[in-house]
Amino acid sequence: MIFPFTAIVGQERMKEGLIVNIIDPTIGGLLVVGERGTAKSTAVRALVELLPERSVIQDCPINCDPEGPLCPRCKDLKATGDPLPVTMAKMRVVELPLGITEDRLVGTLDIELALKKGERHFSPGILAEANRNFLYVDEVNLLEDYLVDLLLDSAAMGTNTVEREGISYTHPARFILVGTMNPEEGELRPQLLDRFGLVVEVRSLTDRESRVEIIKRKTAFDADPEGFNALWGPEQRRLEERITRARALLPHVTFSDNVLHRIVALSTELGIHGHRGDIATLKTARALAAFRGDTAIEDADIDAAVRLAFPHRLRRMPFEDAMEAHKVLNALLDGK
Amino acid sequence: MLPFTFHHIAGQELAKLALALAAVNPRCGGVLFVGASGTGKSLLALTLRELLPSHVPITKVPLHVTEDAWWGTCDLEEALARGKEVVTQGILERSRNGVLFVDDLNLLPRAAMGILTRALDEGNRLLVGTANPIGGPVHPALSDRIGLYAFMDDLPEMAMRGEVVRRHLSVISPDGEARSIVERARCRIPLVRIGPQIHTLVADLANTHGFTGHRGDLYLIEAARAYAALVGDAEVTQEHLQVVSPLVLSGRIADSPSPSDPTTHPSPAEASPTPQEEGKDKQAHEAGEPTGVTNQIHGKRKDEVFEVGNAYRIRPITFPNDRRGQITKGNRTPSRTSDTRGQATHVTPTGRGDVALGATVRAAAPHQMRRGRRDHLIIRQEDLRFRRREPRTGHVVIFVTDASGSMGVKRRMVETKGTIMSLLLDCYHHREQVALITFRRTSAEVVLPPTTSLILAVRRLREIPVGGKTPLSAGLLEAYKLIRAQRYRNPTNRFLVVLITDGRANHSLTGRPVMDELGRLAQVLGDLPHTDFLVVDTEDKASLLKTDRAQRIARLLHARYYPMAELRHDALADMVRTMPQMP
Numbered sequence: 001m002i003f004p005f006t007a008i009v010g011q012e013r014m015k016e017g018l019i020v021n022i023i024d025p026t027i028g029g030l031l032v033v034g035e036r037g038t039a040k041s042t043a044v045r046a047l048v049e050l051l052p053e054r055s056v057i058q059d060c061p062i063n064c065d066p067e068g069p070l071c072p073r074c075k076d077l078k079a080t081g082d083p084l085p086v087t088m089a090k091m092r093v094v095e096l097p098l099g100i101t102e103d104r105l106v107g108t109l110d111i112e113l114a115l116k117k118g119e120r121h122f123s124p125g126i127l128a129e130a131n132r133n134f135l136y137v138d139e140v141n142l143l144e145d146y147l148v149d150l151l152l153d154s155a156a157m158g159t160n161t162v163e164r165e166g167i168s169y170t171h172p173a174r175f176i177l178v179g180t181m182n183p184e185e186g187e188l189r190p191q192l193l194d195r196f197g198l199v200v201e202v203r204s205l206t207d208r209e210s211r212v213e214i215i216k217r218k219t220a221f222d223a224d225p226e227g228f229n230a231l232w233g234p235e236q237r238r239l240e241e242r243i244t245r246a247r248a249l250l251p252h253v254t255f256s257d258n259v260l261h262r263i264v265a266l267s268t269e270l271g272i273h274g275h276r277g278d279i280a281t282l283k284t285a286r287a288l289a290a291f292r293g294d295t296a297i298e299d300a301d302i303d304a305a306v307r308l309a310f311p312h313r314l315r316r317m318p319f320e321d322a323m324e325a326h327k328v329l330n331a332l333l334d335g336k
Numbered sequence: 337m338l339p340f341t342f343h344h345i346a347g348q349e350l351a352k353l354a355l356a357l358a359a360v361n362p363r364c365g366g367v368l369f370v371g372a373s374g375t376g377k378s379l380l381a382l383t384l385r386e387l388l389p390s391h392v393p394i395t396k397v398p399l400h401v402t403e404d405a406w407w408g409t410c411d412l413e414e415a416l417a418r419g420k421e422v423v424t425q426g427i428l429e430r431s432r433n434g435v436l437f438v439d440d441l442n443l444l445p446r447a448a449m450g451i452l453t454r455a456l457d458e459g460n461r462l463l464v465g466t467a468n469p470i471g472g473p474v475h476p477a478l479s480d481r482i483g484l485y486a487f488m489d490d491l492p493e494m495a496m497r498g499e500v501v502r503r504h505l506s507v508i509s510p511d512g513e514a515r516s517i518v519e520r521a522r523c524r525i526p527l528v529r530i531g532p533q534i535h536t537l538v539a540d541l542a543n544t545h546g547f548t549g550h551r552g553d554l555y556l557i558e559a560a561r562a563y564a565a566l567v568g569d570a571e572v573t574q575e576h577l578q579v580v581s582p583l584v585l586s587g588r589i590a591d592s593p594s595p596s597d598p599t600t601h602p603s604p605a606e607a608s609p610t611p612q613e614e615g616k617d618k619q620a621h622e623a624g625e626p627t628g629v630t631n632q633i634h635g636k637r638k639d640e641v642f643e644v645g646n647a648y649r650i651r652p653i654t655f656p657n658d659r660r661g662q663i664t665k666g667n668r669t670p671s672r673t674s675d676t677r678g679q680a681t682h683v684t685p686t687g688r689g690d691v692a693l694g695a696t697v698r699a700a701a702p703h704q705m706r707r708g709r710r711d712h713l714i715i716r717q718e719d720l721r722f723r724r725r726e727p728r729t730g731h732v733v734i735f736v737t738d739a740s741g742s743m744g745v746k747r748r749m750v751e752t753k754g755t756i757m758s759l760l761l762d763c764y765h766h767r768e769q770v771a772l773i774t775f776r777r778t779s780a781e782v783v784l785p786p787t788t789s790l791i792l793a794v795r796r797l798r799e800i801p802v803g804g805k806t807p808l809s810a811g812l813l814e815a816y817k818l819i820r821a822q823r824y825r826n827p828t829n830r831f832l833v834v835l836i837t838d839g840r841a842n843h844s845l846t847g848r849p850v851m852d853e854l855g856r857l858a859q860v861l862g863d864l865p866h867t868d869f870l871v872v873d874t875e876d877k878a879s880l881l882k883t884d885r886a887q888r889i890a891r892l893l894h895a896r897y898y899p900m901a902e903l904r905h906d907a908l909a910d911m912v913r914t915m916p917q918m919p
Contacts, residue, residue: 037547070418098446099406109696109701114701120702138453139477166699184787185476186788187789187791211538219554219558221461249364255429
């Protein structure tokens with residue numbers, strides 16, 4: 001039984017950051033930064049229940065999109081000329097555990113087939129499973145360097161290529177990368193930080209009411225998970241439906257040149273390098289508008305999007321806390 | 337059978353209570369027994385068997401647990417016999433709804449720790465572990481998921497608490513009945529009521545003690561609930577909370593992130609420093625943990641905190657390769673490891689020694705039919721695959737910083753902090769771990785145990801107060817202890833001790849003349865393997881009153897020596913590379 005997403009007390013910006021990534025999977029994922037015990041993992045794992053269905057090719061271990069790109073297996077299938085068998089399947093949260101080996105991450109030789117028939121076939125790894133799903137790395141800053149390299153490679157290419165043990169295999173690997181980390185336990189490599197579309201910071205809630213509410217909800221959940229989930233069922237379904245509507249509305253959200261100007265003005269003023277930040281901001285603002293049920297982006301959407309998409313892209317020395325970044329951002333946004 | 341049973345272990349009442357609470361209510365978050373070797377912590381932990389129903393599995397996690405051991409592995413013989421993959425049960429599968437027992441939890445490798453924390457998050461396993469403080473602290477991500485901390489050698493407190501607990505727990509005394517008492521308590525757990533005033537009390541307790549995150553709140557509630565069930569009460573009372581709270585608090589106060597920042601994290605020691613807390617502080621000290629509480633107690637006297645001066649680019653500093661030829665991926669002493677410890681990162685067809693079985697079998701598998709396999713796998717030379725390993729950690733740079741009153745003269749500390757900041761940035765670029773030790777008044781303290789977090793290091797740097805005498809030998813001794821503890825954890829680590837001082841040592845630990853004491857200490861430090869020294873002299877060299885004593889200390893340590901002004905990167909920097917190697 002999973003603790004319901006909607007029952008998490010506070011941490012609204014983190015929830016927002018996750019939700020917009022469901023609405024628009026091309027935003028580029030989310031990094032949740034904060035002290036331990038602040039519901040980071042709970043929130044990511046709770047996403048499962050809110051995730052929508054999308055069409056996949058039946059029995060494909062890589063969840064290929066019938067519209068493409070296809071994995072070698074599905075390409076062969078298509079080449080036969082028969083219509084591709086399509087089915088609906090829910091998006092998932094696939095976890096990448098810290099201690100994982102390279103084999104398990106990228107995939108390797110299928111030993112069963114090799115022994116039985118003497119044939120070399122590919123046995124998919126986590127990157128295959130993560131295609132068109134969320135890929136969640138807890139304590140992402142503690143991930144070994146060689147795994148980070150592999151992850152960066154496939155994130156950049158959108159594919160995973162395996163050349164080993166006589167196998168040569170390439171399959172699509174487009175995942176929504178979600179990481180959580182406690183910065184006090186080690187720094188995140190800048191290349192990986194830059195890969196995350198959005199970043200949020202979470203802290204412990206210190207007001208008495210919130211603390212008590214957390215205790216109440218968690219103990220109630222532990223005592224009777226089914227009952228608790230039933231109680232929160234309506235709230236969960238409301239959110240799920242709202243997300244589904246937003247996904248449908250997303251292509252219809254329009255924006256004026258003013259919106260673009262505002263984003264570019266902000267990023268110029270803040271000295272954001274590269275264009276990834278601008279694009280992530282625009283997409284996030286669009287998803288937020290859709291989430292509100294609106295087809296036009298408002299200034300408030302942009303401000304909220306900027307707070308998610310810019311903090312890790314501010315030109316700054318590596319040691320300056322995220323706090324400082326937020327101060328700069330807030331000063332600028334509030335001044336407008 | 338174990339030679340000891342739950343009732344035979346003398347004293348340690350609070351530790352026993354912790355074990356009983358965890359047995360009654362797994363939501364307490366498990367127990368960590370902390371104590372030096374010989375305090376009976378592992379024996380006590382394993383008496384858990386006597387408390388739990390016999391069907392609950394207890395799975396030991398060996399320190400050198402492999403990934404295969406966690407998830408189960410392909411049973412090769414079976415696979416070959418049947419021609420299909422047969423997977424044996426791993427630790428994760430076997431420990432479901434049971435107990436995970438880890439001896440020396442603080443020595444668990446990073447990768448294993450990641451898997452363990454994830455397993456604990458599933459909520460259906462109870463963690464019971466032991467830790468010897470000499471091995472250093474438990475990784476914070478893991479320690480946060482441990483509910484109860486039992487300090488085995490906390491004797492004075494134990495004796496006192498022991499009485500209290502004995503009175504409450506007299507129910508548990510008759511031999512052999514422990515299991516049925518726990519069993520009854522387990523049945524009562526769902527019926528124990530918790531009133532709103534207890535919720536509020538716990539929230540306030542968590543806030544006043546500056547808990548990081550919210551897990552501690554829940555462990556307090558669940559431990560109190562377990563205790564109520566154990567003593568047969570139907571509702572949790574404030575008294576129950578009082579009995580169990582030391583078990584939860586002792587693990588959390590010690591690791592609150594910034595104890596020297598009383599505005600956000602008021603610590604109980606600040607309100608009323610008690611002898612016990614000072615005792616615990618000393619313990620933590622030996623374990624190489626941050627000892628901010630001491631900091632606070634002294635901090636009440638007049639101290640100055642200077643800002644961090646401008647950072648600059650540090651000249652390249654390299655050290656000779658070490659003698660054993662097994663080093664790390666850090667940049668200061670490049671060489672390759674020939675050791676079989678550390679994380680296996682790559683599998684290669686060339687190499688020797690450590691054969692990667694899975695990869696070898698995979699390489700051989702496609703050829704088996706052609707080679708005419710009957711019942712044995714036919715492996716040829718060309719199928720062999722080897723693991724290439726890289727040590728988990730590389731260099732640890734330990735900054736030993738003079739924070740005595742003389743460092744505050746003419747705001748010298750501003751520039752010094754700027755220099756340390758520059759060195760920290762240099763370490764960040766080299767991806768080295770850093771630790772920070774300061775010495776002033778009459779003692780030294782580890783204000784930052786080894787970490788790769790630059791944010792944390794800079795925060796600690798900002799906070800360093802200046803004032804009092806110069807106990808330089810205390811600083812070096814603390815570095816020595818830290819290195820010893822770290823080497824115990826990871827023998828492949830290499831250390832660089834950066835001593836930053838004006839050299840005006842004037843407080844001796846032993847009563848000997850200061851320079852004499854330093855000389856002896858330097859000899860001890862010189863015997864540490866894989867350790868280099870760098871002395872940064874902060875003395876104003878333009879002053880008529882300069883003593884150049886830091887230079888003398890550098891000679892004692894066989895250290896590289898730079899006056900602070902010469903650390904800046906300039907055209908002469910590469911000179912260092914061509915310097916003769918240190919003996």
